[in-house]
Amino acid sequence: MPLRPIKPGDTIRMVSPASPLSPEKLEFITRLLETEGYKIEVAPHALDWTDYLAGSDEDRAADLMDAFADESVAAVLCTRGGYGCARLLPYVDFDEIASANKALMGFSDITTLHLALNRRGVPTIHSPMALTLHYPREEFVYESFRRVIRGDLTTPVDAPLAETVVGGKVDGAVVGGCMCLLTDSVGTKEPLETAGKILVIEDVDEMPHRLDAMLTVLLNTGLAEQAAGFVIGEMTRSDDDDKYDHGIGRRPWRDILVERLAPLRKPMVINFPFGHMKGMLTVPLGIRAQLDADAGTLTYLEPLFA
Amino acid sequence: MKPKALNPGDTIRIVAPSSPLPEHELESCIAKLNEWGFKVEIAESVHKRWRYLAADDRSRAKDITDAFLDPNVNAVFCARGGYGCARLLQHLDIPKLAQHPKLLIGFSDITTLHLAFNAEGMPTVHGVMATYFMKEREPWVLDSIYHVITGSNPIIDGSATAECVRGGTASGVLLGGCLTLIGDGLGTSHMPRFKGALLLLEDVGEKGYRVDARLTQLRNAGLLNEVAGIIIGEMTDTDTMRDKDAPEVLWKEIVAERLEGINVPIMWGYPFGHIKNPLSLPLGIRAEMDAEAGTLRYLESVCA
Numbered sequence: 001m002p003l004r005p006i007k008p009g010d011t012i013r014m015v016s017p018a019s020p021l022s023p024e025k026l027e028f029i030t031r032l033l034e035t036e037g038y039k040i041e042v043a044p045h046a047l048d049w050t051d052y053l054a055g056s057d058e059d060r061a062a063d064l065m066d067a068f069a070d071e072s073v074a075a076v077l078c079t080r081g082g083y084g085c086a087r088l089l090p091y092v093d094f095d096e097i098a099s100a101n102k103a104l105m106g107f108s109d110i111t112t113l114h115l116a117l118n119r120r121g122v123p124t125i126h127s128p129m130a131l132t133l134h135y136p137r138e139e140f141v142y143e144s145f146r147r148v149i150r151g152d153l154t155t156p157v158d159a160p161l162a163e164t165v166v167g168g169k170v171d172g173a174v175v176g177g178c179m180c181l182l183t184d185s186v187g188t189k190e191p192l193e194t195a196g197k198i199l200v201i202e203d204v205d206e207m208p209h210r211l212d213a214m215l216t217v218l219l220n221t222g223l224a225e226q227a228a229g230f231v232i233g234e235m236t237r238s239d240d241d242d243k244y245d246h247g248i249g250r251r252p253w254r255d256i257l258v259e260r261l262a263p264l265r266k267p268m269v270i271n272f273p274f275g276h277m278k279g280m281l282t283v284p285l286g287i288r289a290q291l292d293a294d295a296g297t298l299t300y301l302e303p304l305f306a
Numbered sequence: 307m308k309p310k311a312l313n314p315g316d317t318i319r320i321v322a323p324s325s326p327l328p329e330h331e332l333e334s335c336i337a338k339l340n341e342w343g344f345k346v347e348i349a350e351s352v353h354k355r356w357r358y359l360a361a362d363d364r365s366r367a368k369d370i371t372d373a374f375l376d377p378n379v380n381a382v383f384c385a386r387g388g389y390g391c392a393r394l395l396q397h398l399d400i401p402k403l404a405q406h407p408k409l410l411i412g413f414s415d416i417t418t419l420h421l422a423f424n425a426e427g428m429p430t431v432h433g434v435m436a437t438y439f440m441k442e443r444e445p446w447v448l449d450s451i452y453h454v455i456t457g458s459n460p461i462i463d464g465s466a467t468a469e470c471v472r473g474g475t476a477s478g479v480l481l482g483g484c485l486t487l488i489g490d491g492l493g494t495s496h497m498p499r500f501k502g503a504l505l506l507l508e509d510v511g512e513k514g515y516r517v518d519a520r521l522t523q524l525r526n527a528g529l530l531n532e533v534a535g536i537i538i539g540e541m542t543d544t545d546t547m548r549d550k551d552a553p554e555v556l557w558k559e560i561v562a563e564r565l566e567g568i569n570v571p572i573m574w575g576y577p578f579g580h581i582k583n584p585l586s587l588p589l590g591i592r593a594e595m596d597a598e599a600g601t602l603r604y605l606e607s608v609c610a
Contacts, residue, residue, distance in 0.1 A: 052515045052518075082515075083515040083518065083519060086519060086526060087518070089522075090526075180519075183489075184489070184519055184522075186492050186493035187526075187527035188523060188526035191493070209389040210389075212358075212389065213389060214490075216392040217490050220392060220396070220493075220494045220496075221494055247388065249357060
C-alpha cells in the first residue's frame with residue numbers, strides 16, 4: 001500500500017530508536033530538509049543517552065509509536081543506527097505503526113524496523129540519517145535522498161552502477177538492509193522474509209569469517225534460496241588489515257559474497273551504491289522493482305507514495 | 307543413542323571441522339592422549355588449509371562422516387574451533403551419523419555440531435581442544451576431559467564454582483555453548499528443543515552491544531523464556547573491547563540486564579569455554595544446577 005506523501009510544509013519527526021548522538025549531528029540534515037520546505041521536529045527522547053542506547057527501551061519505543069500516531073507528522077526519520085532496534089520488539093505495536101502508513105527513513109540498525117513494516121506490506125525508505133549526512137557526501141547522495149522523499153524514484157545519473165556477478169533480470173519487492181540485522185531477525189517474530197523478493201545486503205565492520213557465517217545462516221535457513229535476486233552493496237571496511245581475527249584468517253569480502261551466493265544462479269550485482277559506503281543511494285524497500293543484473297540497475301515498478 | 311566410554315587401546319580421531327591450525331599445536335595433545343593409553347589418528351583435513359577454513363567443505367565433512375562411520379574409531383576430537391561448522395551442515399547426514407554415537411569433543415565454533423547432534427538425541431562434549439594441552443593449566447582441566455572420555459564424572463572436586471545471579475535449583479538437559487553460534491543456529495533445522503533445558507552460554511571476542519544483540523535475539527525468539535536455568539561462563543575479552551562511547555558498561559551488566567525478567571536460576575563464571583581453566587562438560591544429558599552454590603551436577607552419564 002503506497003505511503004502517505006510528504007509535501008512541502010509537512011513535518012518530518014526525527015527519532016533515535018537505536019544508539020545516541022549529540023545535538024550538533026542533527027544540524028546538517030535539518031538544514032537540508034528545511035531547504036526543501038519540510039518542517040523538522042525532534043522527538044522528546046531523541047537526544048537521550050544511556051550507554052550505547054539513546055535512552056530506555058520504553059522511551060525509544062514511545063517516541064517511535066508517538067511519531068507514527070501523531071497526525072501532524074508526515075514521516076519519521078531516524079537520527080542514526082548503531083544498536084537498539086531489536087530491543088524494542090516487545091514494546092512496539094508494529095500493526096498499529098503499519099496502519100499509519102507513513103514513511104520510516106533510516107538504515108543500518110534500523111533494518112530491524114524496515115523488516116517489521118515491510119512484512120506488513122508497508123514500504124519504507126533505506127536512507128541516510130542525521131549522523132550519515134553530518135559527514136560530507138557526494139552530490140548524488142543528497143540528490144537521491146531529496147528525490148525519493150518527493151516520490152521521484154529515478155536514480156541520479158552521477159551515481160555509480162553496480163557490477164554484474166550473475167546476469168539476468170528479475171522483478172520483485174525489495175527487502176533487506178544490514179546483514180547482521182537480517183540474520184539477527186531469524187527466529188524472532190519479526191523475521192526477514194525473502195520469498196520472491198530482491199534481497200539487498202550490505203554491512204560494516206564485520207570480520208570476513210563473520211560475513212561467511214551470516215551468509216551461511218541465509219543459506220542454511222533457505223532464505224537465500226527463496227530470494228529472486230541479490231543486490232549487494234559493500235561490506236564496508238571488512239578488508240581492512242585490522243578487521244580480521246588473526247587466529248582464523250581473512251579473505252576479500254567480495255570473494256566471500258560471490259563464493260556463497262553466486263552458485264544459486266540468481267541475478268546478482270555487487271557494489272550497488274547503498275548502505276555504509278560513502279556514496280549511498282536512497283533505496284525504497286517494500287515496493288516492487290526490476291533488478292537488471294547485466295546493466296547493474298534497480299528500477300522501481302510502482303510508486304512509493306499514494 | 308549414547309556413545310561408549312573409551313578403554314585403553316581405543317582410537318581417537320582428530321578432525322578439523324572449522325579453521326586451520328599449525329600441526330605442531332597438536333603435539334602436546336597427541337602425547338597426552340597416547341600417555342592415557344589411546345591411539346590417535348589424524349584426519350586428512352587437519353593437514354590442509356583453505357583460506358580461513360582447515361580445508362574445503364566437502365573434505366571437512368567427509369572427515370567427520372568417515373570418523374563416525376569407521377568402526378575402528380571410538381571418539382572424534384576437534385582440533386580447534388574458529389569458523390566453519392555451519393558450512394558443513396548441508397554436507398552432513400547428522401541423523402545417520404547420530405545412529406553411530408561416538409564421543410564428539412570440542413567447543414566454540416563446534417557449538418554448531420553440538421546443537422545438530424543434540425537435536426538428534428546424541429549427547430556430545432563441550433570439551434577442551436588441542437591447544438589446551440599445550441600450556442600449564444589447573445589440574446582439573448585435563449582431569450575433567452579424561453574423566454569424560456573414560457565415562458566418569460567430569461565435575462572435578464576443587465574445580466571453580468560459579469557466582470549466583472538468580473538463586474534456585476533447576477534440572478534439565480544441558481544444551482548450548484557459544485552464544486554467537488546459538489544465534490546463528492536459529493531458524494535452521496539443526497536446533498534441539500530448549501524447553502525445560504539448562505542453557506550454557508559463553509562467547510569470546512564479541513563487543514558488548516553484540517552480546518546484547520545476541521541475547522536480544524534469543525529473547526525475541528522465545529528461547530530464553532522456555533529454559534529451566536542458565537549457566538553462563540564468561541564473555542571473554544568483551545570488557546577489553548569496550549567502545550570509547552560507552553566505556554562503563556561491563557559484560558556482566560549487559561548480561562544481567564538482558565536476563566531481567568527471566569525467572570529461572572542463573573549463575574555466571576562457571577568454568578567452561580574460552581577461559582584458561584575450563585571443565586569439559588557433556589551436553590544433551592540431564593544435569594542439575596544450584597545457582598546459590600554455583601554448582602552443576604550431572605544426573606546421568608554421557609556414556610552408555
